[in-house]
Amino acid sequence: MTQPREHAVVIGGSLMGLLAARILADHFTRVTLIERDRFTEAVASRPGLGQARHLHVLWSRGLEIAEQLFPGLEDELRVAGVPEVRVPADMLWLTSAGWRRRFESTRLLTFSRDLLDWTVRARLAKTGSLRLLAGHEVTGLLAGAEAVTGVEVRERGTTGPGEPITADLVVDATGRASKTPAWLERLGYPAVRQTLINPLLGYASRTYAIPAGFDPGWKALYLQADPPHGTRTGALFPQEGGRWIVSLFGVGEDYPPTGDDGFLEFAKSLRSPLLYEAIRDAEPLTPGVSYRRTGNLRRHYERMRAWPKRFLVAGDALCAFNPLYGQGMTVAAKSALTLDACLRADGDLDGLARRFHRKVIKNATGPWLVATGEDLRYGTTEGATAGVRTRVLNRYVDRVQHLANVDPRVCDRFIDVLALTAQPQSLFLPEVLWRAATTRTRPPAGPDDLIP
Ligand SMILES: Cc1cc2nc3c(=O)[nH]c(=O)nc-3n(C[C@H](O)[C@H](O)[C@H](O)COP(=O)(O)OP(=O)(O)OC[C@H]3O[C@@H](n4cnc5c(N)ncnc54)[C@H](O)[C@@H]3O)c2cc1C
Structure with a gap:
């Protein structure tokens, strides 16, 4: 009717x-x-x-749809000074399975949400x-x-x-x-x-002026925790206005502090000192703020x-x-x-x-499985526990993470899932299964291997 x-x-x-x-x-x-x-x-x-x-972070599918609904939006954002970060080509990415090679897989426009x-x-x-x-x-x-x-x-x-x-x-x-x-x-x-399903995750964030002449061979950093014991993640991305946004994350009530010293100390405790070293002497533009409803x-x-x-x-x-x-x-x-x-x-x-x-x-369903599957790696997550299925799946995802660090095709498939252009089930396609069973390449030993 x-x-x-x-x-x-x-x-x-x-x-x-x-x-x-x-x-x-x-x-x-x-x-x-x-x-x-x-x-x-x-x-x-x-x-x-x-x-x-x-x-x-707005993944490629989200940006595509926004552009479809508002043609020219992407150009407007670029004109406003929004940088582009090729992921992971422009980014040093420490995954739970080690450093990821800098393939050309996707790109992000790194605007502020406002x-x-x-x-x-x-x-x-x-x-x-x-x-x-x-x-x-x-x-x-x-x-x-x-x-x-x-x-x-x-x-x-x-x-x-x-x-x-x-x-x-x-x-x-x-x-x-x-x-x-x-x-x-x-x-x-x-x-x-x-x-x-609550991982009791807290954010603390602040922005910094990108130091003049800063050119270390990367534009962004993403230093992930290694569950189930490592709880701390840090990210640094450029934004419009020549600034960095730095967000620190702690799971299981390991909340990052917002004060000057506490923020830096938390950054220093990440699995790599790179983020701390980048912001240690940089000029903060905003005070630290927190967010816990996650x-x-x-x-x-x-x-x-x-x-x-x-x-x-x-x-x-x-x-x-x-x-x-x-x-x-x-x-x-x-x-x-x-x-x-x-x-x-x-x-x-x-x-x-x-x-x-x-x-x-x-x-x-796909994004829900991705988020809750990762969160259930932590015993501190409230609202559910990882059953046998989740634990087996997470073991396989660990293997795919390892592969994505060294194999550009698997890296693409992995990012497709994160970017919502593919369902998590696509990680079980024969191409990925075959590579998971046969590839033995070791991941890069450290960031020095990744900086030209
Ligand atoms: C810390 C944090 C980081 C995030 N990072 C990312 C990210 O990297 N990538 C990503 O894709 N997503 C991210 N998200 C999620 C993202 O912000 C939301 O998914 C997105 O904003 C869509 O949410 P929404 O519009 O449904 O609701 P919201 O963004 O929560 O907006 C709700 C709106 O409703 C208004 N409102 C509320 N009550 C009333 C009322 N009674 N009358 C009138 N107005 C009302 C509020 O003022 C607000 O403007 C993040 C979220 C958080 C909390």
Whole structure:
């Protein structure tokens, strides 16, 4: 049955909300995007996007989709000074299995997250049918007997009952802290089941000015922990504005400190001194900041028997990953395309949520396995333990890691999985299995082998 597609509302103006609004603008006469924060004219951080002060990697599939939805976006980012890092060709990468040879496998545009969102938002704002309602918070859902009919909105900083905004479709893109479980209970729906697999991972990050004339033969560093005993990872990437973003990560409550000395000490304790040596005398541009809400979280909306029509949940609000593997934005981008496909396939808005949630969760299975599989290497991870299957798989992944360090084809296959252009099962293709069984090449002994 075809229903009116007059007005759609998206709650949350971060990447998922922005991309969803872009898709809905193709299908609805009007779209309203409601964001709690106020936006600034220039690129700036905002409270609702606290994670933007930490390293954000957008893998190739995510960038491709963003470019497809906003043609020319990549050029705009380059014009804004965003560097390109070829991975691992421009990067010294210490994996859990040793140093990786510097093959030409993929490339990343290493923008700050604030710049990415600002650029996408500026492009979206040019859409004639879009109304951007910033500085407004959604406080609840409006609903009839079986369907959501709109939202209740209050200007930030005011009190009292919210104003109603009616809509033919409402999308929740409010991230991990989404209030949908509470909103649904208020409407009389049963409690939402959720899964949380929490590696108790903490981030600490700060930016530094890249020292003048710095040219050590690499552009980025990624020094990974070696589980199950090694808990500490560090990353350094260039960003626009001639700066580095440095993020330190500790699993199992081994949280990196944010103070000057503690930050440097943690950097010094990584498996290679390279990152510490790079930042030791560099000029910090920002103070250290931390982030700890990083567990893998799934809300099982796709399994709920009763669900209000014309309401769907997307992005981190539906399924969020340990961000260390850099998957959330690419999953959000893929979900935007799924929304488009669902809307094109069928005029029935009433059944849209079921179709959408099921497809998104199916697409999220690979990244979920990658993130939780790695996290379950640590006995300190809460919410699940590694069963025999996970342990056997992780042994095989260890072997693939070794191979990826020395074999460009396996490195490509491995990065395809991380970049969400291939499913984890692709690591079991005959080509990889054969190489895993026969290759005996040793990995590079140390970074000196990797710097020309
Ligand atoms: C520390 C950290 C590092 C990360 N690194 C990476 C990375 O390297 N690569 C990657 O792909 N992903 C990364 N992620 C994940 C990525 O940030 C998210 O997947 C991405 O932002 C998509 O999330 P979202 O849009 O669904 O929600 P969010 O980004 O959480 O945004 C939710 C938005 O909703 C707004 N909002 C909330 N409540 C309301 C309300 N009631 N009314 C109106 N507005 C509301 C908030 O202000 C916010 O703007 C990282 C996450 C964290 C925490």
